Amino acid sequence: MFSLSKLRRFATALVVTCVFFVLHGSPMYAQATLPVMPLPAHVVQGAGSLSLHGGLQVVFEGYTEPRLERARDRFVATLSRETGILPVPPQPVNQSKLIIKTAGPSAPVQQLGEDESYRLEITPTQAVLNAANPLGILRGLQTFLQLAKISPNGFVVPAITIDDQPRFPWRGLMLDSGRHFMPVDVVRQTLDGMEAVKMNVFHWHLSEDQGFRIESKTFPLLQEKGSDGLFYTQEQVREIIDYARDRGIRVIPEFDMPGHATAWFVGYPNIASGNGPYQIEREFGIFDPAMDPTRESTYEFLDRFIEEMTALFPDAYFHIGGDECNGKEWDRNPRIQQFMREHGLKDDAALQAYFTGRVQKLVAKRGKITVGWDEVLQPDTPKDVVIQSWRGQKSLAQAAERGNRGILSTGYYIDLNQPASQHYAVDPLEGATAKLTADQQKNILGGEATMWSEYTTPENVGGRIWPRTAAIAERLWSPQETKDVDSMYRRLGVVSEDLAQRGMLYRTTSELMIERMVGDEDPSSLKVLASVVEPPKGYSREELTKYYSYTPLNHLVDAVPSESDQARQFRGIADRIAGGTATENDRRQARQWLTLWRDNDALLQPLLPHSALTAELAPLSRNLSQAAAIGLSALDSLEKRESVSAATRGDQLASLKKLGAPQATLIDGIVPGVETLVRATKR
Amino acid sequence: MFSLSKLRRFATALVVTCVFFVLHGSPMYAQATLPVMPLPAHVVQGAGSLSLHGGLQVVFEGYTEPRLERARDRFVATLSRETGILPVPPQPVNQSKLIIKTAGPSAPVQQLGEDESYRLEITPTQAVLNAANPLGILRGLQTFLQLAKISPNGFVVPAITIDDQPRFPWRGLMLDSGRHFMPVDVVRQTLDGMEAVKMNVFHWHLSEDQGFRIESKTFPLLQEKGSDGLFYTQEQVREIIDYARDRGIRVIPEFDMPGHATAWFVGYPNIASGNGPYQIEREFGIFDPAMDPTRESTYEFLDRFIEEMTALFPDAYFHIGGDECNGKEWDRNPRIQQFMREHGLKDDAALQAYFTGRVQKLVAKRGKITVGWDEVLQPDTPKDVVIQSWRGQKSLAQAAERGNRGILSTGYYIDLNQPASQHYAVDPLEGATAKLTADQQKNILGGEATMWSEYTTPENVGGRIWPRTAAIAERLWSPQETKDVDSMYRRLGVVSEDLAQRGMLYRTTSELMIERMVGDEDPSSLKVLASVVEPPKGYSREELTKYYSYTPLNHLVDAVPSESDQARQFRGIADRIAGGTATENDRRQARQWLTLWRDNDALLQPLLPHSALTAELAPLSRNLSQAAAIGLSALDSLEKRESVSAATRGDQLASLKKLGAPQATLIDGIVPGVETLVRATKR
CATH class of the missing domain: 3.20.20.80 (Glycosidases)
Known part of the structure; x- marks a missing residue:
């Protein structure tokens, strides 16, 4: 695919074996614990680690250019942010060394399918990053940054050998600057995040x-x-x-x-x-x-x-829309x-x-x-037109069969507030496209996350894009077999922390928006509520309230992340309790959270009328409390192995159905987990 | 003083009465609850409020200039950040109006003692800001921004009339860019904060x-x-x-x-x-x-x-140091x-x-x-040399007596990590300077907070400067009688939140530095410890550890604020318990916190060895736990009215003395409060 032959030539010169070995079937070490996203194509763990304590000297060998020097400066500054180790002046102790070896330049204008492969070899004495051109170096530097971690010996990168290249050549993010204008600093931060997760196409609507x-x-x-x-x-x-x-x-x-x-x-x-x-x-x-x-x-x-x-x-490439x-x-x-x-x-x-x-x-x-949305594909559309599909793999397969190339966006609509796992499960080569011939499949170039901005402003767009888009970036970069959802979520948390350390402040913005809602009051109880509610999924928000382009997006629905980590974790615990695999810690956590949620309403209600932005949350807060109370009752029954009558269970499930309905254009993320607990009382 | 006569002329034209009426003796409404810092010289509360819900139209009348237009744009953008109300496009509903009336220009180069007074009159129908020149307008716009708050009717500014002018013409902040370089974006953020609290001299070391x-x-x-x-x-x-x-x-x-x-x-x-x-x-x-x-x-x-x-x-003015x-x-x-x-x-x-x-x-x-530090004052120093005192009011008084003007920095050394209350208590006109004649006192121009940077980097300098410097800004702006420490701390919290809403992210940086210390581990228990410890005060840090200018400042001591809010609040509760004025809520809070602190060590200790940055914290965490246990024991005795033997009390106080000693260059902020509780067991 794309630059495979170029990559192969380059890799042959550098790598002894296994370059195209993919993770499927390999030891699960990398997939499970490597704090890197997207996961590299091939990883061999070494012994020991390279210390960053005394600083890191970055040296170029072979080809270089101003862009590489800027990349090094950015890398050094980011590493300093991630460690607090001052980049200057030269340290009196011996610095570790990262040697960057670049074989030659990339194209003057970056091209579709250019080689982005790299080899990163870290030993306790030095690190060497090899690539055919600066693009591979850029990718490898991001992997290095993700590997840098605190340890009992200070900041280190583990000894490791990584041979990596992307699965798809088109890994994009579309930003809608039309419906709400996104200032240049927002665009820059978006590009910073894309670089961190190795995306390579910024589609600017x-x-x-x-x-x-x-x-x-x-x-x-x-x-x-x-x-x-x-x-x-x-x-x-x-x-x-x-x-x-x-x-x-x-x-x-x-x-x-x-x-x-x-x-x-x-x-x-x-x-x-x-x-x-x-x-x-x-x-x-x-x-x-x-x-x-x-x-x-x-x-x-x-x-x-x-x-x-x-x-x-x-x-x-030039996109003419067409939708x-x-x-x-x-x-x-x-x-x-x-x-x-x-x-x-x-x-x-x-x-x-x-x-x-x-x-x-x-x-x-x-x-x-020309690039265009699905609708531009017509019987006599020229073969070089690229189709961006918002309708699904079927459109792409049709296009690919007749020789048009395509990129998938169906399933990657990050404005719809769906969980990362849902995007992660979508593959450009599944369903209709999976049935294409290998040659036809080459027409599937990759995919694009789309950030439409009806319900997003410069203030909260970062929290809509990140961290979920990193899951899509992994889908498009990593081997197709990379599918472990638990690993993805674990690493998504690491990526989110890493983006924060780099100065992408969407988590802070979310907190500030919540604090703004209560003015000078203590926001703690509102934050408890905020941590388990989510914006409605798909297109249901527009059915709940009428919005204009000037409507302030300063309500709780605008402040909370698309996906509640805590609600997701609670669902996991509930599943384990229902499935009989829960640990003692799981049960303690479930009880602690359910108690917190049940009791929060009493603390929060007195505050709500003080602010026009919180007054609407009264039913939501009450519902959370009631759902948590049902959850606690189910948990009691399960722990005491009491039987619960079918009628009681039915009543509880009926109540939960009502309690889970949207309030203040927000949905309660704990209701599904509580339902699981209630259902589990049937023995 | 300084521009009083100019101000008087201007004020007479605009203000009917009471312009120089100061807060001392006025109803305590303003001092106690007005969320403004520095407190204005004169406030009269009105009835109702002006709505910002539909946006705010800002209109100039009289003199204007590009600087005023930029100030308006900045004001509109900040108001949008503070409310989430989008500044454009024009709203379909009626917008509220702020009319800015500027009598004339200020000096081409801003001068010492230029008129900074303003009058802000807000009614439920409109707001009018009047000033002699753009400087007064800049000050008044900041007051307006601080007044904007969420209410049951959406965002509003209260109906109010404020006549305000500074007490001192020199209200400075010195930033040491020498010991650690401070990049331009740090300088810009520093200036943003200074503007918010009406400071007017940036002294650049x-x-x-x-x-x-x-x-x-x-x-x-x-x-x-x-x-x-x-x-x-x-x-x-x-x-x-x-x-x-x-x-x-x-x-x-x-x-x-x-x-x-x-x-x-x-x-x-x-x-x-x-x-x-x-x-x-x-x-x-x-x-x-x-x-x-x-x-x-x-x-x-x-x-x-x-x-x-x-x-x-x-x-x-041109500063030649001399120290x-x-x-x-x-x-x-x-x-x-x-x-x-x-x-x-x-x-x-x-x-x-x-x-x-x-x-x-x-x-x-x-x-x-010429401006110079104390040492430049010698018998034949010319009369126009300005003395900046790091030695105290006595030097200033000596200078003033012989006709040299001076500014106070003693007591305003914010690098020494002292509490805001300590800086707030220092007045340029007290001690030796209080004894000067009125004419001589005119030589005391004001003061400057000094941010020396031995132990400060661009990363954490924001958290060293803010919010404490706002207390110094109030000392230098507000009437001398403005001295209520509780009110100061209450409003300091509001200012800190306001600065965060404006994008000054020192609180976030502190959190990120703490998270960085534990890598991918859960930072919760480290945050509990962090919330009650403080850097050592004064010059004791350099005695505890050897530092070079390249030493990484990425330890807990570098991450935590100079002053622990929670420890301060706990001391207040302990004082009330000891003094017999504690509420039920006070006692519940004390018990809850002491329990949290006592039990935190068991959660935190297992994490500490995983990171070179946290390993040193083991004794500190243990000491917190032990001090909290002593506190709980004292609290039990007090609540049960049990008698505690003098020997037991003596042992506890001796233990606390040891537990309060610096560990990992940090001090435990709860020990003084616990000591208070232990002493109170003597009946």
Whole structure:
């Protein structure tokens, strides 16, 4: 796949055996305990460790370039943050040494499928990092940083030999800067996190109904009228592209068309299909405005726009969106209807296919390859168009069969607040794609997590992306057999701590948002509640409350992580209790937590009316208390081996069903675990 | 004092009555509950509040300038952080309004004693902020931000009328960038905090034995050989000066001479009194190297250096240090000894006075006023030299009597890890200065907190400065009668939360440093220990362990705040229990905490050997447990009204004395409270 032959050549020169040995079937040491995410392809543990106590000297051998020097400086600064060992001045004791050997340069513009493999060999006397090019070095440095740990002998990295390379060449994250603008520092932090987990494509969703977010010098009314003043200057964009390249990350812009484009039309109504005037959209959903595919002037506009943007973004790929155009403006416009009849375009899908074909040619004219969402795949879509699937592996398989390459996003929608395990279980090569031939499977390039921003602001977006996206990064990097969910969660905790040590402060932000809700009151009891509730999953939030793009996202649902660690751990304990495998510690923990949750309501209720942001939480807090009380009752019965009548159990389960319903757009994460306990009372 | 007459003129035009009414004797509402720090000079509470729920429109009337517009943008962004209310796009509902009325500009370069007064009038319909110039507006905006709070009706500011002005015109913070370099982002955050608590002088200690920290174009070897590459470029310095000016803060550089100057001599040994060569100093203390006051070439060097630096720093004041020159290099140099005899300089102090006199003329030649530490005050010191006292009010009184102005730093040494209450109790006008005539007292300009950096790095300096410096800021701003320590601590907690909401993350950093110590282990029990221990006070730390400038400051002593909130609260409870004024809640809290502390050792000990950073904590943790056990025993006796024998009590107090001794360079904050409980068992 992709650079396998290049990798093989390089690896042969360096590695004696086993480079492509994958973890499946290997000793479980690495999978179970190595604090690295994504897990490397191949690990051999050594004896002893390399001390970092006196500092670490980083030396280049062979090829080098300014990007590598910056990578070293960043590495040294990060290592200093993770250890508190000051990087300067030179220590009087002997420093350990990391030798970086780079065979040669990577491509001037980072390419799909470039070699990212590396070999990291750490012994008690030194560390050597080998790679064919700077990309492999970047990946290996992140592995080294994750390996650095405190020990009885101070900070060390364990003796180990790692041969590593990614499974998929496209490991992306899409950030929606359209619905809520994400300032450049948020983008930078996102790229920092991506580098840490070896992701390599930043897909930047730059235009939406709610905002056009990039400066166009050719068509300045795009940002002047379509952004509320919230857009990236071209200078900032160039800085972000450089910043990403320093981290081995490609930047692919997306300009969504013909739908999801209302913000374009505020300044340029003539490229739309309706009569205008248009306003920036303040609600969320699918809206009627769409570009007019029937007028040549639309393509003249897009030609010049694409000329400008393809010059700004050096990547070979260019995303034109294409999703969710409802065609209603087309249906209402007699001129467009006439055009469709004249050109034999039988429906809106055909008209969109015509549009996509025209735009794809404009992109190709600038030497770029078009990427689009599922909808752009039509019978005569050119073979080089890459399909990003939000509908599932089936779309990808269809595309791959006819020769189009594709990337999976179905299952990686991190805005839907699903657990990391759910994303982790999704594989680009399963279901329909698993049935493809090996050659066809090569068309599956990888996947992308998508961070849509209806319910996310710059403040809390970090906590929506991280740490769950690290699980997706592992799915796309590590061998397919890497599937141990317990190991994943254990390492996800380590990664989250590591990201915090590096200055990614989403956990702190969550705490500060909770503290802000109670003002000068003691937030402890609110934090107890917060630790076990979760935002609703999937698209249910929008059904619970009406949101506008300016609605403050400062409620508890906005502050808590997508997934409650404590609720998840409680479910695990409940499963073990029900399954008869619980330890004494499990039972003690369950009782302690259930007691805490039951009693918290009495402490929290008096505070809630003091703040408009907490008043709505009264039923949620009460429900948590009641669910915990049911849990304690079930736990008592189980421990005393008392029988519980079917009627009582039925009542309890019925109560839990009510108690688990969303309140204040939040769901109670402990109800499933309590249900497990109640069900277990049936003997 | 200072701008009183200007203020009076301005105030008369705006304010009907009571502008100079101070809080002493006024209803205690404001002092006790107003969440503002420093407390304003005069407050009248209104009825109701102004809603911020729909956003706040900020409107200028009268004079404006780009600095005010930037202040407004910063204010809007901070208010958004503090509330989560998105600043854009315009809300569809009616926004509340803040009208900013500025009478005119301030001086082009901010001057000592410029008018900083403001009037803030908030009603349920609008807020009006009035000031003579932008400085007053900056101060008033901070008061507004502190007033914004969550309520049952959403975020509001209370209806209130505040007339406010500072007590002293010089309210400074000195940052030592010499011993440990402090990067520009640390400087910026420091200035952010200063703005929040209305401080107005940033004193930048830029040269030390351990480093020369600013780019000189005239003498580039200063930074090239004297800084380990850690210095500010002139471009960065200009940016910091602008950043400070935007926040109403003057920037005064200090170049310490003739002592504390080893780093200068690495590049320029000829200005020193010894033979050289010199190395950057890696230890801390007072060292022999000193400038040679006897050679004209020294003054030629300094003339050109001062020319360069006075051109870079626009402030009218220029600090030449002058502290702690031990004269040993002078004593050892026959040529210098001969010079002293020839010029009738009877001792090293006389030689330093000669040097200071020469340097002061070089500073005056560039139109600047010299500031120096106590030692620069000599019989013929010119009257315009400002004395910064590290020795106490007596030095200041002496200076003031002879006509020199002075600022107090004694008692404001925040590097010594003393409690906020201790700094809060120190007043520039008490002791010797209280006995001065009113005219002489005008020579006391204010004070400066000093953040020396022997035991502080960029990582933890925020937690050394904040929140305690806010207590000093209040001492220097608020009426002298503002002295309620309980109110101060209550509001210090509010300020600390507010600074966190603004993105000053010293509390988070403290947590991360603690988590880093245990690696992937659960840090909970270490946090329990951390929450009640404190760094040693004063200069005792250097006696406990040997430190070099490269010694990692990543131990528990470096992570914990200077003052333990929990230990302080426990002492308060113990005092109330001993004094018979404890509530039921006090007693319950004391028992809960003492139990937690007693039992924590069993949880923590097994972890400690796993990490080189925690292994040293075993005795500290054990001692906490034992002290808590003694406390519980005393509490039992008190609650059961049992008599305790004098012998038992004597044994307990003797044990506590041992348990309270420093361990791992940390002191146990609960021992004094436990001692109080034990003593109370004597009936």
